[in-house]
Amino acid sequence: MIITCPHCLKEHSVDETRIPSDVSRVRCKFCKQLFPFGEEQAPGVKSHSVRKIAVSLSKGGVGKTTTAVNLASGLALAGYKVLLVDTDTQGQSAFMLGAKPSVGLTELVTDELAPEECLFQAREDLWLLAGGKSLAGVKRVIDRKDFGGEMTLAEKLSPLEDQFDYVIVDTSPGWDPLIVNVLFYVTEILIPVSLEVMTLQGLVEFLKSISSIQKYQPQLGLKYILPTFLDQRVKNTTGILHKLEELYGDHVCTAIRYNVRLTEAPAYGQTIYEFAPGSNGANDYRDLVRKVTGNQKLFT
Amino acid sequence: MSRAPDKTNIINEIMTAGAHGGDPIPVLDELTQLIRLYSPKDPQAPSGRDSNLSSPLLSKLLPPEYNRRKSSFQLSSKVNDGLENATNFIRDHLPLGSKMQITKSRIVEYALELLLEDFDEYGIDSILAQKILKKFQR
Numbered sequence A: 001m002i003i004t005c006p007h008c009l010k011e012h013s014v015d016e017t018r019i020p021s022d023v024s025r026v027r028c029k030f031c032k033q034l035f036p037f038g039e040e041q042a043p044g045v046k047s048h049s050v051r052k053i054a055v056s057l058s059k060g061g062v063g064k065t066t067t068a069v070n071l072a073s074g075l076a077l078a079g080y081k082v083l084l085v086d087t088d089t090q091g092q093s094a095f096m097l098g099a100k101p102s103v104g105l106t107e108l109v110t111d112e113l114a115p116e117e118c119l120f121q122a123r124e125d126l127w128l129l130a131g132g133k134s135l136a137g138v139k140r141v142i143d144r145k146d147f148g149g150e151m152t153l154a155e156k157l158s159p160l161e162d163q164f165d166y167v168i169v170d171t172s173p174g175w176d177p178l179i180v181n182v183l184f185y186v187t188e189i190l191i192p193v194s195l196e197v198m199t200l201q202g203l204v205e206f207l208k209s210i211s212s213i214q215k216y217q218p219q220l221g222l223k224y225i226l227p228t229f230l231d232q233r234v235k236n237t238t239g240i241l242h243k244l245e246e247l248y249g250d251h252v253c254t255a256i257r258y259n260v261r262l263t264e265a266p267a268y269g270q271t272i273y274e275f276a277p278g279s280n281g282a283n284d285y286r287d288l289v290r291k292v293t294g295n296q297k298l299f300t
Numbered sequence B: 001m002s003r004a005p006d007k008t009n010i011i012n013e014i015m016t017a018g019a020h021g022g023d024p025i026p027v028l029d030e031l032t033q034l035i036r037l038y039s040p041k042d043p044q045a046p047s048g049r050d051s052n053l054s055s056p057l058l059s060k061l062l063p064p065e066y067n068r069r070k071s072s073f074q075l076s077s078k079v080n081d082g083l084e085n086a087t088n089f090i091r092d093h094l095p096l097g098s099k100m101q102i103t104k105s106r107i108v109e110y111a112l113e114l115l116l117e118d119f120d121e122y123g124i125d126s127i128l129a130q131k132i133l134k135k136f137q138r
Helices: A064-077 A092-096 A105-109 A135-144 A149-161 A177-185 A197-214 A235-251 A260-268 A280-293 B010-017 B028-038 B049-053 B056-061 B077-092 B096-101 B104-125 B127-136
Strands: A002-004 A011-013 A025-027 A034-036 A051-055 A082-086 A120-123 A126-129 A166-170 A188-194 A221-228
Touching: A051 A064, A051 A177, A064 A082, A064 A092, A064 A120, A064 A126, A064 A166, A064 A188, A064 A221, A064 A260, A064 A280, A082 A092, A082 A149, A092 A260, A105 A135, A105 A149, A135 A149, A135 A177, A149 A177, A149 B010, A177 A197, A177 B010, A188 A197, A197 B010, A197 B028, A221 A235, A221 A280, A235 B028, A235 B096, A260 A280, B077 B104, B104 B127
Parallel strands: A051 A166, A051 A188, A082 A126, A082 A166, A188 A221
Antiparallel strands: A002 A011, A025 A034, A120 A126
């Protein structure tokens, strides 16, 4: 469960099974203030509900995997329990985290292993369901179903999700049955948009695709537009960014600036917070974590 | 939870039809216009200054404000600090998308423009000439 301190608004992820039943007040580890808990819960105490966010766009090379990995690890650093699901056949989420899991999403969907055995703990509070070439097997499982194939992923992930505060799903470029499955599972979409015309073209097509899913899955919502590869030296980028802010208002997150550190970090198997914690890339992704959690005090 | 799947192959429908159900998609038209605006084929598209300057011939044909040359000058740390402060101050007063348009080079360009216009108009009585004369004429 997540407990938010009503004094400093710091959110704490707590294992409820370890809280004694007679506890009525708790102390915030951050600001050291006491506040009510249990029967007389303060308004800040929320019951557990997992947030499921897909990082998706049919256009490739816009920073989907970089965003998914750094968003997931940023949330984990902030103390949330996070599951990162890689649905890309390239399987680069594991590479970016410096992990070599031998099992992953395929084994979960094909029932080869128990759900817990498919998870790989990549960092403290961060678990990975790895993707890779074997996901072709998942696509076959979906294809074989005469009906209900769109719920394949949701059926397999649902029993796992209660352990987590966030499930972040990284998708592959393109438009295939596996991506349809992801959009039938999540309730929020984060679209990374590199500030160029080709990506806008991809965005238009993707919005049409989302709309076709929303016909069946009305709670699916486009929640965040994340401008990526912002380079102020390139004239068009600021114009496009301006227009996106005008069209999407609060849904537009602080742009991720073009940052060479972001491209270097994966080679070392490190997240941007580990590789270059003071870089623009790390700061921009911290901003994204604040935006997603709605807690502006994180990392301060 | 999403709607219970009926006995139709929804994936097939989504993948083959590709239709979006006929509901209007917010801001789709605006995005399409934006794509047109920034498409290179469109005559309305803002032209990239850098690509123009890549040709020496074109750079000669362009108006003088597009024709820039890199120059190096020694500035005192006081002027350097002032320049830094002015850049940050002006950026703070600009809207989000325009902040990075203001660079130190641009401020130096504007400042020199002002001083040289004044110099052209007033000659020896200009601010620039008076400052230099005051400093070096004893």
